Structure formats: C-alpha cells, structure tokens
Amino acid sequence: MTALPAPLSTWFAARGWALHPHQQAMLDRAAAPATLLIAPTGGGKTLAGFLPSLAELGPAPPPGLHTLYISPLKALTADIRRNLRAPLEGAGLPIRVEDRTGDTGQTARKRQRVDPPHILLTTPESLALLLSYEDAPRMFSTLQRVIVDELHAVAESKRGDQLALLLARLGRLAPGLRRIGLSATVEDPPALARFLAPGTEILLADPGPDPDISMLDTGTPPPWSGGGGRHAIPAILQQVRAHRTTLIFHNTRAQAELFFHDLWLQNEDGLPIAIHHGSLAREQRERVEAAMVEGRLRAVVCTGSLDLGIDWGDVDLVIQVGAPKNVKRLVQRIGRANHRYNAPSKALLVPANRFEVVECQAALDAALARDLDGEPRGSGPRDVLCQHLLIAACAGPFRADDLYAEIRDAAPYHALTRPDFDATLDFVATGGYALRAYDRWQRLKQTGDLWHLRDPRSAALIRQNLGTIIDTETLKVRLKGRFGGTPLGEVEEAFAATLTPGDTFLIGGEVVRYEGLNEMTVEVSRTPGRDPKVAVFNGTKFATSTQLSDRILALLNRPGWPFLPDHTARWLALQRQVSALPRRDRLLVESFPHDGREHLVIYGFAGRNAQQTLGLLVTKQMEDQGLDPLGFVATDYATLVWGLSPVTDAAPLFAAETLRQGLESWLQGNALMKRTFRNVALVAGLIERSHQGRRKTGRQATFSSDILYDTLRKYDPDHLLLQITREEAMRGLIDFARIEDLLARIEGRIDLIRLPRLTPLAAPLFLEPGKVPIHGQGRERLAEAQAQALMAAAGLA
Known part of the structure; x- marks a missing residue:
C-alpha cells in the first residue's frame, strides 16, 4: 500500500481522519497512465485525485509545475485552493497551490508562466490561453499529472471537445503525462473513460446509501400549467424552518428570480434567504457563497450555478422546483445535501404543474434505481477544431502532419479524416473560397512544410476571442451613482431594449427601476415593494431526456397509479376512459373541435x-394539403395545432422523407440558422467577440455575421462554416434526430382518434405560453370570412 508523506499522515491522524477505500486505491494506482474515479458526491473524490500528487511532491518538492487541476467552474478552483491549503499548511508541506482563471490578475498571470506553482488550478478556457503562448513548452515540460474534476459536466459540451484537444496537446508537451478524471454522476463509464484517454482504468467507489427522496406534499394540487412553483411556497417555507440549510433549485434563472421574490414576500419569519445564479454580479455571488460557507443562510434559491461539487456549508436538504428534465442532473443536485461520505442525501421534488407530477415520479424512480440518462455525443465539432488550429498557430509554427496526428489523439476527433482536417486548415488560413480575397481573413501562411501566423501581432487578438461559451447578448446592470454604482448583474440585450425609464424588473431578488442606458450599462435605482416587469434572463431551458421520456411513457401505461397523488391518477384515468394514453411504440394523435377551431394534438414525447x-x-x-393551420404550441410531451379544417388521415403528415424535405426548405434563410451561424463563426474565429480589449455588442456581432451568412449562402453555399451551422442546428435547437428516432420507433403505427371535444390530457396545452402563429391560407381565409361577416352586419352583403 502506498503511504502519504509522513507530515500529512500525522496531520490526518491528529484529526482522527482515515482514508476512504477509494482514496487509498487512488494512491495505490499512482503510476497508472489514466484513471477515472466515480465516487458519490461528498465522498472526497477531489482529495482522492490530489493524493498521488501530494505523495509524489512530498516535503521537498522540486521546482516547476507538477499537477494541473481543471474544473468547469472558476468558483470551484477557489474552493479547492481553500480546502487544500488547510492540510498543506497544517502538515508544513512547502507545496505551492495557485489558481489561474479569468479572475486572476495580470501580474499573477505573467508570474505563473515564468515561475509556475507546483499545483495550478484552472479552467478549460484559461488552459487554452496558457497553451497559446510561445513559452508553453517550457511551462508544461515538468508536468506530471492532470486532474479533470466533474469530468461528466465538461464532456457533454463544446468545452469538453476543446478540453480533449488541449489534453492531447499537453500529452505532446509532457510525454508520460498521467490523467485522472473525477465524476459523481456517470451514465456510461466506459464512454467517459474513453473520452479521458485510451485504456483508462475505471475505479468505482462504494455508491453509498440510497438518497432519501420524495415528492413534497403541498396539500393542494399543482396548477394545470406554468413552471414557477408558487403554489408550493408555504410548504417549502415549512421545510426550510425544519432544516439547517436548504438549496432550492430551479431550471431557469427567470423562474428562480420570480420564485425568490414570492418566497421573500411570504417569509414572515424573516429567515435569512438568498439567491444565486449566473446572471448576478460576481460580487453578489461571492457574498452569498461566503454566507453559505459560514452557515449564515437558511435557504438559497439557485440554478445550475450550484450544481457542481462546491462544498457549500451545512446543506441538509435539497428541493427541486419543477421537473428536473434529466435524471443525472437531479442526482447531481440531490448530492449537494449531506455532503459527507456514506450520509444519505435528502431531497424533495416539487412539480410545478399537473403533468410534471408524472415526470417527477418517473425521475424519482430512476434516481432510486441509479438509472442515469445522457444523450450520446457525436464527433467533435469543427468550429472548435478551427479555434484549436489558431491556438496552435499562436504558440508557434507547426507541421500539418504533426498537428493532425496530435488532434486524432483527442477522443472526439479520433475519426477525423485527413480531407476534413485539410479543409479546416484551409478555412483557418484563408477564410475559404468566398473570403480568400479579403486580407482580414488571411490568418495563416505556409513556409516550406511549416504553417505559422501571417502576422505575429494577430496572436493578441486571437487570444482575446478564445473560448467555446457563447455569451448571450447581455448588458451590465448597475445602481445609478456618480462613479458607477454597485453592480447587480446582467440582463439580455433584447430585454433591455424593451425598457423605458420608470419600468421595473427583478434582479438578484430586488425590484429595481430602470433609469436609463449609459455606455452599454443599464442604470437602475431601488424601488422596493412595486410589482416588477420580469427580466428574461439567459439560461438554459432543458428538454426532457430520451430516457426520462421513455420512463414517463412506461409509467403512463401501468394498469393503475397508486404511487401518484389521487388528483393526477384521476386525471390519467379519465384520459384513458375518453381517449387513450400515449405509448412508446405508437404515436397517439387526437383530433377534436373546440371553440370554433379544429385541433390536432401530437403526443411525441420527444423533448421541447x-x-x-x-x-x-x-x-x-x-x-400544403389545404387544411389551413393557424398556429401551434409545443411542450416536452406534445404539440397542439389549431386551424380551420379537421385532419382525417395523419399518416401523410409524418412521412419521414416529406418531413426531411420540409425541414430543408424551412432551414433556407431561416433566422434560426443565422443565429446558429453567428455562434459557429464566433467559436471558429471568423468574427470577433472583442477587439483591442473592447467587447463588441451583440448587435455588432450579429450584424457582421448576418452579412457574412448571406454572402456565403450566395457565393459559397458549401462553405465549411455553413456545413458546421447546419450540423449544429440539426442536433441543437431543432433536435431533428429525436424526431427521426420517434418515427423509427413507431414504424408507421399512428393512432388518430377523432373526438367530439377536447380531452383531459390535451386541456393543459391550451394554457401554455409561447404560441406560434402560422401566416398562411388559413389566416387569409379567416380574414375574408370576418370581412364578409362585418359587411353583412352593415347591410352591405
């Protein structure tokens, strides 16, 4: 058995601490080239990842960077630095630990490149910057080990694709580099292990006891629609009073703001509660985090900003308001309660509306069965690859053959073909066929077999624009003051454009009054007690995962529902009696008249x-069939269409080839494609987010990308970025793959049921916001009929 350095062992023993089995196992596997540790939240997996490094560094560490720790969150690096400092200082070990994130000052950044610490804590974005400098080979030449925390969270996005490329580059700079991945919630361990490195060993810790998880009994049924959970506030406050610290999770920032406002108004006991989400100012988030660590808060209303493994004080209850949409996310959030090894997490689910009762029950069942979900990731996107080529060029000249071999070491790009690599390199070098005549996109040139920056001075501008996270167009919000008042956070630019002086909105749980726009900053004043206009914060609206949708369908088709509340069971029984319940192997389509219109409901359960x-x-x-649709609205489970004519044969509406052809024609020139192209162009480096240190406004970036999009569509329709745009749209906002999966699953089995009136399952759809009007023959026919009726009423018919 490998032992810790004596000073560290003594320090542990003095506190009565002993290593958990998986922590000792990590020490024993210190020489393994790559290890993925899967341990429950609160199991000390981060310390387990560092133990081999601490053992190797010991009481007399040699100079130079030994271990690189990569986290998806800046706040997590600061938390880890605090947690590492105690044992290192207590044991008297002279091991330097520093963090390097977007919050690190310029002086410290320069010093770290010249004199790096033994352990550097960073994020994927900061690592990309470090690897873009010419001195990267010297800085990373002593690197022995890299630790990637919350690996599952990084691997699911473009940040993961970029990180895989960066790890491949580190592997070339530091041969023999050993990799450690840490994760708590993994649906496919072998796939995640392959992402980390070929041949990665998987170490499974004891998963611990089952969580104590149930639905909160609010005493009254939830509303038929909506997502805020206001109805449950009295019951939630009762739970907050009964626990030390409660985290109250929401799926979107807007929902969190609205809920926090209503919670505060009903908080008659004056319990100390706060709000935490990604649109709040850093200073405000840090105040909340500090208060949590010190145990001064009874509850925090939050979003995904607190999903990951930061040890926030003495949390003993998690409440999820609204269906979690994803079992893995739910398990991650549950783990924030009783953040200790082998202590059961306690969580309550609060359905925000009637159908979410069913989804919450399905998610609860899946969490107890440890049946995690996750959509399979495709091959690495080429816009991220474009950015990586620019990073490589900033660091110095490269040979195409060498870089291609390095890139294929990254799991998402293992199957990258040489023609695709060459096409990407050509785009990065020249801008592609339609743009190669423009000097601004001539970024690389070839001398012999070496590729390098055409103008070395462009490296600074490239570094300003690195990163795969696309900021939604946001403006800073500050209290109005002589010298720039207190920062409160950000709101979306489109929302700010709707404000006029005197309008009020919510931010950070406060009602503020809009005073004006000053140099792209929204200036506000405090106006307590007024009814606010609601800010539309950027934040992900999750779609229900495929696996969870399948569980919901299976649950619906059980003979009875004794595990569901009576009000929901009666609702489903009535639906079964008057129509049918959706099934996984058949598509249920209902048709009925209501309020002078014909309606069609498609129960696809394919995600929003x-x-x-x-x-x-x-x-x-x-x-096309002359059925005159007027509009539709969609949820995660169904699509409701209304129009002037009934559908008598549903099969032609769902012919796979016809749908695909319709998609192709719809995509042409669609605004969605322009927005997707903008995001792709930002990541690929075709347009800039920042210029000479000044951030461009969203409107400036959108204007530039719209002109480029129209130009490329006209003169170079097969341009690399247009190809990438289409791929991104198909698997992202459009999610056509799930429609194809649905059609393959039902194999033409469509049950069209014609009914005399609306059905119990369809009724809540009529209350959904976000209705999309259809401007076609139906609207023209309706206008003509209305005109004729008016003329008749006036005696002119």
Missing part, C-alpha cells in the same frame, strides 16, 4: 425542441 420542430413541419404539411 423536437416537439417545436415537429409543429413547424406538420403545419407546413397541413398548409
């Missing part, structure tokens, strides 16, 4: 994005 796309494509087919 796919159901929205299905609404667009089906209404186009209805328009």
Whole structure:
C-alpha cells in the first residue's frame, strides 16, 4: 500500500481522519497512465485525485509545475485552493497551490508562466490561453499529472471537445503525462473513460446509501400549467424552518428570480434567504457563497450555478422546483445535501404543474434505481477544431502532419479524416473560397512544410476571442451613482431594449427601476415593494431526456397509479376512459373541435425542441394539403395545432422523407440558422467577440455575421462554416434526430382518434405560453370570412 508523506499522515491522524477505500486505491494506482474515479458526491473524490500528487511532491518538492487541476467552474478552483491549503499548511508541506482563471490578475498571470506553482488550478478556457503562448513548452515540460474534476459536466459540451484537444496537446508537451478524471454522476463509464484517454482504468467507489427522496406534499394540487412553483411556497417555507440549510433549485434563472421574490414576500419569519445564479454580479455571488460557507443562510434559491461539487456549508436538504428534465442532473443536485461520505442525501421534488407530477415520479424512480440518462455525443465539432488550429498557430509554427496526428489523439476527433482536417486548415488560413480575397481573413501562411501566423501581432487578438461559451447578448446592470454604482448583474440585450425609464424588473431578488442606458450599462435605482416587469434572463431551458421520456411513457401505461397523488391518477384515468394514453411504440394523435377551431394534438414525447420542430413541419404539411393551420404550441410531451379544417388521415403528415424535405426548405434563410451561424463563426474565429480589449455588442456581432451568412449562402453555399451551422442546428435547437428516432420507433403505427371535444390530457396545452402563429391560407381565409361577416352586419352583403 502506498503511504502519504509522513507530515500529512500525522496531520490526518491528529484529526482522527482515515482514508476512504477509494482514496487509498487512488494512491495505490499512482503510476497508472489514466484513471477515472466515480465516487458519490461528498465522498472526497477531489482529495482522492490530489493524493498521488501530494505523495509524489512530498516535503521537498522540486521546482516547476507538477499537477494541473481543471474544473468547469472558476468558483470551484477557489474552493479547492481553500480546502487544500488547510492540510498543506497544517502538515508544513512547502507545496505551492495557485489558481489561474479569468479572475486572476495580470501580474499573477505573467508570474505563473515564468515561475509556475507546483499545483495550478484552472479552467478549460484559461488552459487554452496558457497553451497559446510561445513559452508553453517550457511551462508544461515538468508536468506530471492532470486532474479533470466533474469530468461528466465538461464532456457533454463544446468545452469538453476543446478540453480533449488541449489534453492531447499537453500529452505532446509532457510525454508520460498521467490523467485522472473525477465524476459523481456517470451514465456510461466506459464512454467517459474513453473520452479521458485510451485504456483508462475505471475505479468505482462504494455508491453509498440510497438518497432519501420524495415528492413534497403541498396539500393542494399543482396548477394545470406554468413552471414557477408558487403554489408550493408555504410548504417549502415549512421545510426550510425544519432544516439547517436548504438549496432550492430551479431550471431557469427567470423562474428562480420570480420564485425568490414570492418566497421573500411570504417569509414572515424573516429567515435569512438568498439567491444565486449566473446572471448576478460576481460580487453578489461571492457574498452569498461566503454566507453559505459560514452557515449564515437558511435557504438559497439557485440554478445550475450550484450544481457542481462546491462544498457549500451545512446543506441538509435539497428541493427541486419543477421537473428536473434529466435524471443525472437531479442526482447531481440531490448530492449537494449531506455532503459527507456514506450520509444519505435528502431531497424533495416539487412539480410545478399537473403533468410534471408524472415526470417527477418517473425521475424519482430512476434516481432510486441509479438509472442515469445522457444523450450520446457525436464527433467533435469543427468550429472548435478551427479555434484549436489558431491556438496552435499562436504558440508557434507547426507541421500539418504533426498537428493532425496530435488532434486524432483527442477522443472526439479520433475519426477525423485527413480531407476534413485539410479543409479546416484551409478555412483557418484563408477564410475559404468566398473570403480568400479579403486580407482580414488571411490568418495563416505556409513556409516550406511549416504553417505559422501571417502576422505575429494577430496572436493578441486571437487570444482575446478564445473560448467555446457563447455569451448571450447581455448588458451590465448597475445602481445609478456618480462613479458607477454597485453592480447587480446582467440582463439580455433584447430585454433591455424593451425598457423605458420608470419600468421595473427583478434582479438578484430586488425590484429595481430602470433609469436609463449609459455606455452599454443599464442604470437602475431601488424601488422596493412595486410589482416588477420580469427580466428574461439567459439560461438554459432543458428538454426532457430520451430516457426520462421513455420512463414517463412506461409509467403512463401501468394498469393503475397508486404511487401518484389521487388528483393526477384521476386525471390519467379519465384520459384513458375518453381517449387513450400515449405509448412508446405508437404515436397517439387526437383530433377534436373546440371553440370554433379544429385541433390536432401530437403526443411525441420527444423533448421541447423536437416537439417545436415537429409543429413547424406538420403545419407546413397541413398548409400544403389545404387544411389551413393557424398556429401551434409545443411542450416536452406534445404539440397542439389549431386551424380551420379537421385532419382525417395523419399518416401523410409524418412521412419521414416529406418531413426531411420540409425541414430543408424551412432551414433556407431561416433566422434560426443565422443565429446558429453567428455562434459557429464566433467559436471558429471568423468574427470577433472583442477587439483591442473592447467587447463588441451583440448587435455588432450579429450584424457582421448576418452579412457574412448571406454572402456565403450566395457565393459559397458549401462553405465549411455553413456545413458546421447546419450540423449544429440539426442536433441543437431543432433536435431533428429525436424526431427521426420517434418515427423509427413507431414504424408507421399512428393512432388518430377523432373526438367530439377536447380531452383531459390535451386541456393543459391550451394554457401554455409561447404560441406560434402560422401566416398562411388559413389566416387569409379567416380574414375574408370576418370581412364578409362585418359587411353583412352593415347591410352591405
């Protein structure tokens, strides 16, 4: 058995601490080239990842960077630095630990490149910057080990694709580099292990006891629609009073703000509660984090900003308001409660509306069965690859053959073909066929077999624009003051454009009054007690995962529902009696008249994005067939279409080839494609987010990308970035793959049920916001009928 350095062992023993089995196992595997540790939240997995490094560095560490720790969150690096400092200082070990993030000062950044610490804590974005400098080979030449924390969270996005490329580069700079991945919630351990490195060993810790998880009994049924959870506030406050610290999770920032405002108004006991999400000012988030660590808060209303493994004080209850949409996310959030090894986490689920009762029950069942979900990731996107080529060029000249071999060491790009690599390199070097005549996109040149920056001075501008996270167009919000008042956070630029002086909105749980716009900053004043206009914060609206949708369908088709509240069981029983319940192997489509219109309901259970796309494509087919659709609305589970004519044969509406053709024609020139192109162009480096240190406004970036998009569509329709844009749209906002999966699953088995009136399952859809109007023959026919009726009423018919 490998032992810790004596001073550290003594320090542990003095506190009565002993290593958990998986922590000792990590020490024993210190020489393994790559290890993935999967341990429950609170199991000390981060310390387990560092133990081999601490053992190797010992009481007399040699100079130079030994271990690189990579976290998806800046706040997590600061938390880890605090947690490492105690044992190192207590044991008297002279091991330097520093963090390097976007919050690190310029002086410290320069010093770290010249004299790096033994352990450097950073994020994927900061690592990309470090690797873009010419001195990267010297800085990383002593690197022995890299630790990637919350690996599952990074691997699911473009940040993960970029990180895989950066790890491949580190592997070339530091041969023999050993990799450690840490994760708590993994649905496919072998796939995550392959992402980390070929041949990665998987170490599974004891998963610990089952969580104590149930649905909160609010005493009254939830509303038929909506997502805020206001109805449950009295019951939630009762739980907050009964626990030390409660985290109250929401799926979007806007929902969190609204809930916090209502919670505060009903908080008659004056319990200390706060709000935490990514649109708040850093200073405000840090105040909340400090108060949590010190145990001064009874509850925090939060979003995904607190999903990951930061040890926030004495949390003993997690409440999830609204269906979690994803079992893995739910398990991650549950783990924030009783953040200790082998202590059961306690969590309550609060459905925000009637159908979410079913989804919450399905998610609860899956969490107890440890049945995690996750959509399979495709091959690495080429816009990230474009950025990586620019990073490589900033660091110095490279040979195409060498860089291609290095890139294929990254798991997402293992299958990258040489023609695709060469096409990407050509785009980065020249801008592609339609743009190569413009000097600004001539970025690389070839001398012999070496590629290098055409103008070395461009490296600074490239570094300013690195990163795969696309900021939604946001403006800073500050209290109005002589010297720039207290920062409160950010709101979306589109929302700010709707404000006039005197308007009020919510931010950070406060009602503020809009005073004006000053140099791209929204200036506000405090106006307590007024009814606010609601800020539309940027924040992900999750779609229900495929696996969770399948569980919901299975649950619906059980003979009875004794595990569901009576009000929900009665609702489902009535639906079964008057129509049918959706099934996984068949597509249920209902048709009925209501309020002078014909309605069609498609129960696809394909997630919100796919159901929205299905609404667009089906209404186009209805328009072509003369059925005069007027509009539709979509949820995660169904699409409701209304129009002037009944559908008598649903099969032609769902012909796979017809839907695909409809999608192709709809995509042409669609605003969605322009928005997707903008994001791709930002990541690929075609347009800039910042210029000479000044951040461009969203409107400036959008204007530039719109002109480029129209130019490329006209003169170079097969341009690399247009190819990438289409790929991104298909698997992102459109989610057409889930529609194709749905069609393959039902194999043409469509049950069209014609009914005399609306059904119990369809009724809540009529209350959904976000209705999409269809401007076609139906609206023209309706206008003509209204005109004739008016003329008749006036005696002119």
